[in-house]
Amino acid sequence: MMFWGSSFVVMKIALRAWDPLLAIFGRLLVASVVFLLLARKFGNIEYRTGDWKLLAFMSLCEPCLYFTFEAHALKYTSASEAATITALLPLMTVFAARYMLEEKLSRKVLVGIGSAVIGVLGLTWFSNTSENAPCPVLGNGLEFLAMICATGYTIACRYLSQRYSALFLTALPAFIGTIFFMPALLFSRWENDIQFSPPILASIVYLGVIVNVLTYFLFNYGLSRLSASRVSLYINLIPVFSMLFGWLILSEQLSSAQYLAAALVMGGTFFGQGSLNSAHLWFRTKWPNFKF
Numbered sequence: 001m002m003f004w005g006s007s008f009v010v011m012k013i014a015l016r017a018w019d020p021l022l023a024i025f026g027r028l029l030v031a032s033v034v035f036l037l038l039a040r041k042f043g044n045i046e047y048r049t050g051d052w053k054l055l056a057f058m059s060l061c062e063p064c065l066y067f068t069f070e071a072h073a074l075k076y077t078s079a080s081e082a083a084t085i086t087a088l089l090p091l092m093t094v095f096a097a098r099y100m101l102e103e104k105l106s107r108k109v110l111v112g113i114g115s116a117v118i119g120v121l122g123l124t125w126f127s128n129t130s131e132n133a134p135c136p137v138l139g140n141g142l143e144f145l146a147m148i149c150a151t152g153y154t155i156a157c158r159y160l161s162q163r164y165s166a167l168f169l170t171a172l173p174a175f176i177g178t179i180f181f182m183p184a185l186l187f188s189r190w191e192n193d194i195q196f197s198p199p200i201l202a203s204i205v206y207l208g209v210i211v212n213v214l215t216y217f218l219f220n221y222g223l224s225r226l227s228a229s230r231v232s233l234y235i236n237l238i239p240v241f242s243m244l245f246g247w248l249i250l251s252e253q254l255s256s257a258q259y260l261a262a263a264l265v266m267g268g269t270f271f272g273q274g275s276l277n278s279a280h281l282w283f284r285t286k287w288p289n290f291k292f
Contacts, residue, residue: 005241030208077139115268
């Protein structure tokens with residue numbers, strides 16, 4: 001989560017010179033090269049008929065759609081605000097369980113969801129345009145769409161982790177994402193004076209190696225050992241790290257009202273997660289009933 005929190009800030013640096021889609025292609029290309037070197041460590045692959053649907057769905061959700069929404073979101077909003085919206089992911093995972101398995105939501109979860117949503121709306125309402133956040137309303141909306149995609153990725157990855165290694169499930173989306181974003185080389189606009197400066201290249205390498213390889217592997221490994229709901233608890237740490245790095249590196253500042261809104265988002269999420277039994281049982285005991 002510390003590395004993930006830093007990725008919002010590092011991506012902001014990359015977007016100073018590169019188009020969002022080009023930056024995504026660059027980080028995925030770097031990650032794919034690393035995964036090719038690690039191909040022998042993918043382990044046993046227990047493919048079952050129909051798995052290609054879930055594998056394709058997982059890769060479409062993330063990195064394809066998720067990175068598209070998030071990279072464009074960071075063009076318009078601050079790293080701190082975008083990272084705060086990631087706190088919605090655990091509760092959105094519960095919603096997925098509700099609609100896919102027709103499980104009931106407790107009042108505690110509903111209160112937590114309502115609190116978190118109000119916090120996100122407040123975070124956006126009290127936003128002020130700045131150099132780092134020229135249009136926070138649009139940026140925060142795009143980040144919310146990214147969280148919907150992340151929910152689909154988390155569910156599919158947790159299910160597939162029963163038969164595929166964490167390294168393979170980390171590498172496959174990188175390979176597919178590299179092909180998906182390859183047209184960005186033709187259609188992206190380049191700023192010739194700074195496009196290959198050391199800070200920009202270093203940010204792309206960091207995103208590819210540290211985030212797309214190491215961080216996603218750690219996350220997927222966690223999903224293979226714990227329930228998705230339990231793993232998602234740690235996502236609440238992303239805004240904390242992102243705000244810290246945003247302040248240290250980009251000199252980002254939130255207003256007092258926005259800090260209160262951010263606290264409402266994370267507080268509502270922690271409160272709602274006190275009753276994640278339905279999602280926990282889903283991931284732990286009901287995989288045979290899962291239909292895609």
